[in-house]
Amino acid sequence: MKTLITTVGLARTYRQGSVDVHALRGVDLEVGEGEFSALAGPSGSGKTTLLNLIGCLDTPTSGIVTVAGRDVTRLGKNAAAAFRLEHIGFVFQAYNLVPVLTAFENAEFTLMLKGVAAAERRRIVTPLLERVGLGGLEQRRPHELSGGQQQRVAVVRAIASTPSIVLADEPTANLDTETSVGLLDLMLDLNREHGVTFLFSTHDPTVIGRARRIVRLDSGHIVGEERPDSKG
Amino acid sequence: MGILAWRNLWRNRGRTLIVVSAIALSLGLMLVSYGMTLDRNVKMMQAAVRSAGGNVLVHADGYWDARTSDLQMPGGDAIADRVAAIPGVSGVIRRVIISGLLTSTHGGEGAQIMGVDLEGEAQVYDFRPRLVTGQFFTADDETPLVLGDGLAELLDVEVGDRVVLTATGPDGEVARALFHVTGTLHTGVSMIDDSLGLTTVGAARAALAMDTHLTQIGVLLTDDDRRDEVDRAIAAALDDLPAQVEVLTWDEAIPDLLGFVEIDEKFAVVYTVVIGLVVAFGIANTLLMMVMERIRELGMLNAIGMGPRRVAILVLLETVLLAVVAVTVGFALGFAGHLALVHWGLDLSKLSGGEMDIAGVSMNDTIIRSQFDALRWGAATGVVVLVILASSLYPAWRAMRLDPVEAMRTYE
Numbered sequence: 344m345k346t347l348i349t350t351v352g353l354a355r356t357y358r359q360g361s362v363d364v365h366a367l368r369g370v371d372l373e374v375g376e377g378e379f380s381a382l383a384g385p386s387g388s389g390k391t392t393l394l395n396l397i398g399c400l401d402t403p404t405s406g407i408v409t410v411a412g413r414d415v416t417r418l419g420k421n422a423a424a425a426f427r428l429e430h431i432g433f434v435f436q437a438y439n440l441v442p443v444l445t446a447f448e449n450a451e452f453t454l455m456l457k458g459v460a461a462a463e464r465r466r467i468v469t470p471l472l473e474r475v476g477l478g479g480l481e482q483r484r485p486h487e488l489s490g491g492q493q494q495r496v497a498v499v500r501a502i503a504s505t506p507s508i509v510l511a512d513e514p515t516a517n518l519d520t521e522t523s524v525g526l527l528d529l530m531l532d533l534n535r536e537h538g539v540t541f542l543f544s545t546h547d548p549t550v551i552g553r554a555r556r557i558v559r560l561d562s563g564h565i566v567g568e569e570r571p572d573s574k575g
Numbered sequence: 576m577g578i579l580a581w582r583n584l585w586r587n588r589g590r591t592l593i594v595v596s597a598i599a600l601s602l603g604l605m606l607v608s609y610g611m612t613l614d615r616n617v618k619m620m621q622a623a624v625r626s627a628g629g630n631v632l633v634h635a636d637g638y639w640d641a642r643t644s645d646l647q648m649p650g651g652d653a654i655a656d657r658v659a660a661i662p663g664v665s666g667v668i669r670r671v672i673i674s675g676l677l678t679s680t681h682g683g684e685g686a687q688i689m690g691v692d693l694e695g696e697a698q699v700y701d702f703r704p705r706l707v708t709g710q711f712f713t714a715d716d717e718t719p720l721v722l723g724d725g726l727a728e729l730l731d732v733e734v735g736d737r738v739v740l741t742a743t744g745p746d747g748e749v750a751r752a753l754f755h756v757t758g759t760l761h762t763g764v765s766m767i768d769d770s771l772g773l774t775t776v777g778a779a780r781a782a783l784a785m786d787t788h789l790t791q792i793g794v795l796l797t798d799d800d801r802r803d804e805v806d807r808a809i810a811a812a813l814d815d816l817p818a819q820v821e822v823l824t825w826d827e828a829i830p831d832l833l834g835f836v837e838i839d840e841k842f843a844v845v846y847t848v849v850i851g852l853v854v855a856f857g858i859a860n861t862l863l864m865m866v867m868e869r870i871r872e873l874g875m876l877n878a879i880g881m882g883p884r885r886v887a888i889l890v891l892l893e894t895v896l897l898a899v900v901a902v903t904v905g906f907a908l909g910f911a912g913h914l915a916l917v918h919w920g921l922d923l924s925k926l927s928g929g930e931m932d933i934a935g936v937s938m939n940d941t942i943i944r945s946q947f948d949a950l951r952w953g954a955a956t957g958v959v960v961l962v963i964l965a966s967s968l969y970p971a972w973r974a975m976r977l978d979p980v981e982a983m984r985t986y987e
């Protein structure tokens with residue numbers, strides 16, 4: 344299996360007034376192509392910080408991050424944005440969508456940013472929306488969709504531009520258990536069907552149960568790792 | 576992106592409408608005030624030329640300050656002919672003006688008797704329709720006099736009565752001359768109606784025993800803007816005369832009026848600047864609010880790959896759309912106001928009660944309309960657009976600088 348993400352000795356310290364908050368204290372992690380992995384850990388354990396560093400949204404205090412063979416540790420703002428557009432899909436906990444755009448327009452947004460022509464965008468996005476069960480709801484605005492439906496639109500937007508990996512930071516945090524499981528199953532299906540690599544964070548045990556690989560974080564350290572499916 | 580910008584603009588419909596209408600109204604009012612100012616200034620200048628008696632005046636040296644009838648130009652007809660031949664001059668009006676005492680059987684009044692050619696005068700002011708009683712000059716009357724109705728009343732004379740003019744001639748001798756009142760006129764300007772008497776150039780000359788003298792040559796120009804240039808040309812051409820003459824442009828003759836016009840124009844500039852500042856402040860504030868309210872969303876967009884430059888472009892695009900809407904509406908309002916003024920006008924005499932006079936120049940057309948001034952309108956509209964765009968630079972810069980992690984954490 345090809346390695347997609349490597350972090351070496353990754354540390355991130357926030358300065359809060361005169362106090363240093365060590366959010367990550369040296370994380371070595373590898374994520375392979377096609378994985379469906381969870382970052383599990385209590386609130387404040389450093390999940391968001393790690394995802395932000397991998398997603399080129401933040402710069403580590405020390406350590407190295409490579410994504411798809413490229414050292415992304417110190418990219419400039421414009422270069423980082425371009426890299427994210429090309430290689431990384433994001434699903435956030437909330438406020439994923441632009442309220443003035445329809446479900447379809449939100450879903451095609453990354454493709455639009457990449458300069459894909461309208462007809463081609465339609466050809467790509469329409470079946471994906473259909474696939475996640477949003478057929479017929481394309482023209483709705485986010486406020487006319489349920490929380491689960493909104494997250495599905497965000498998932499479609501994240502995978503539409505065929506990124507190397509989709510990073511999802513607590514994508515189910517605002518959803519009830521049933522909807523959460525539904526969303527996870529959908530992501531898992533997309534992982535199987537399209538080979539999309541997912542790395543998501545959560546502290547919800549039900550959601551953790553869906554992962555094929557679980558990386559446990561606590562106080563900025565990796566404290567354990569499981570692969571529920573793999574025998575040996 | 577255009578669609579996104581457009582929809583973002585109308586997110587807070589009420590606020591956008593307020594800002595748009597504020598800009599549109601300011602611009603509209605500004606344009607209307609430009610139209611009115613220009614119209615008034617043009618009318619004031621026309622009134623000034625009328626009141627002065629020409630775009631450029633030629634007198635015996637010192638006449639304009641003294642206004643005494645002993646200061647006459649000998650050989651006036653020949654001088655007028657020479658002036659008429661100068662390029663830029665479209666016509667000359669010959670006048671003999673005598674300031675003196677007019678006496679009737681009932682008493683005496685100070686008066687200004689003008690020997691004129693009515694047809695020539697009509698180029699600046701047509702006296703003929705102002706006749707109230709009697710008639711103007713006829714061939715068989717050698718000493719006709721048409722009096723302002725106020726003066727006729729003061730002297731208690733009517734058509735057919737005789738009056739005597741006493742005045743000093745160019746030789747320094749006091750002369751007396753008899754005139755027949757042939758008519759009365761009413762201009763509506765009391766200062767004139769109470770002091771003016773009109774006669775022929777010949778009769779006026781005869782009264783002071785002059786031959787070809789003239790008091791004043793009213794020079795009409797093809798282009799008033801070139802008056803200074805033509806003024807110098809006339810002065811140069813008349814340099815060889817034995818008796819010195821003075822050559823004055825209308826604004827030299829009535830200096831206060833031009834000052835008034837200039838103050839008016841400075842005021843327009845101040846007005847524009849004030850409105851510009853108001854617009855700038857309002858817009859900058861609104862745009863900044865539009866950005867700050869959306870910090871989280873802009874952070875999210877940046878996270879999914881919309882680079883800082885594109886985020887800034889989005890904000891600028893929203894501004895451009897706002898500017899286009901506001902300026903279009905404002906221009907339409909201004910133009911509608913302009914057309915309404917052209918059609919109906921605004922009667923200033925109702926405000927000031929009849930007569931209007933600015934810097935001593937009476938305005939006989941007191942209805943202010945509007946004149947389209949492409950340059951000023953374009954400049955004002957351009958300034959407003961620039962101000963709007965400039966005021967979006969800071970918000971756009973803020974949006975561009977935002978850190979996605981911070982932005983998304985901030986309002987969690």
Ligand SMILES: Nc1ncnc2c1ncn2[C@@H]1O[C@H](COP(=O)(O)OP(=O)(O)O)[C@@H](O)[C@H]1O
Pocket residue numbers: 357358359364365366384385386387388389390391392393984
């Ligand atoms: N911008 C920041 N400034 C200061 N402290 C921060 C900042 N972001 C995160 N932290 C701190 O770093 C630690 C890890 O946070 P985070 O990565 O958000 O954890 P998780 O996502 O697992 O809840 C926490 O103690 C949090 O308070």
Ligand SMILES: [Mg+2]
Pocket residue numbers: 390391392512513
């Ligand atoms: Mg978190």
